[in-house]
Amino acid sequence: MKCYVIEGNYGKPDFADYVFARAPDHSERIHWNDHEGEWVPDRDMQYEHGGPMSYGATVNGGRFTEQTRKKLRNLWCVSRSKHARPFNVIKAFDESLVSIPLISEAFKIAIEAASSDLFEFMLMEQIWDDTHKQPIAGGPFFLANLLVRRDCWDQERTKIVPQKRGDGSFFNVISSSSNVVLRSRIEGDLIWRDTLTMTVVCTDTFKEIADAVGCGGWWFREINVTDDR
Secondary structure (H helix, E strand, C coil), X not given: CCEEEEEECCCCCCCCCCEEECCCCHHHECCCCCCCCCCCHHHHCCECCECCCCHHHHHHCCCECHHHHHHHHCCEEEECCCCCCCCCEECCCCCCCCCCCEEEHHHHHHHHHHCCCCEEEEEECCEXXXXXXXXXXXXXXXXXXXXXXXXXXXXXXXCEEEEECXXXXXXXXXXXXXXXXXXXXXXXXXXXXXXXXXXXXXXXXXXXXXXXXXXXCEEEEEEEEECCC
């Protein structure tokens, strides 16, 4: 078994990002600190077990609430892609629950053929390339809310560094120089979010699915596995 941290393939032609916006215009991007009367995704979205900064959503994951699904469907996903080309993934995973990739229908079908329990998929119809002033090719696109959580790190071999937020709270990050997962914690899994660092990790089986579809916007960084079975 091989395992990989999924990151953005930044700077490559296949990488694209997006922001939530009020209209098909990047200048209409919705910011965290926009006024209280407006629904702001990064601040106000809710999962079954809480908001994106909550302990419940961090540890347990969960599907979007019905109100969150309704609000998200009214928004635009606006990209400033450098290339007018089809994409299978738009945005990479990171350690935040508000960073939700968009994936193509072809990728969605391939994932569901392997397992129907990994993601909550939500169709987003308003997808716009603000650079080329046209819908992004490769759709339809779906928000991919990763549901699986695992406590996966071999903490004796993984360097985990606490970081302090501006509000005084703490979060954990991994040093890229030393990342090792315990095989006993992930046996049979394809992809998951770690509960301690929020890092998204997958196995070679999931990587093969992504490679077969063509997901050049994601970089699969190989990490080590401790066979502790």
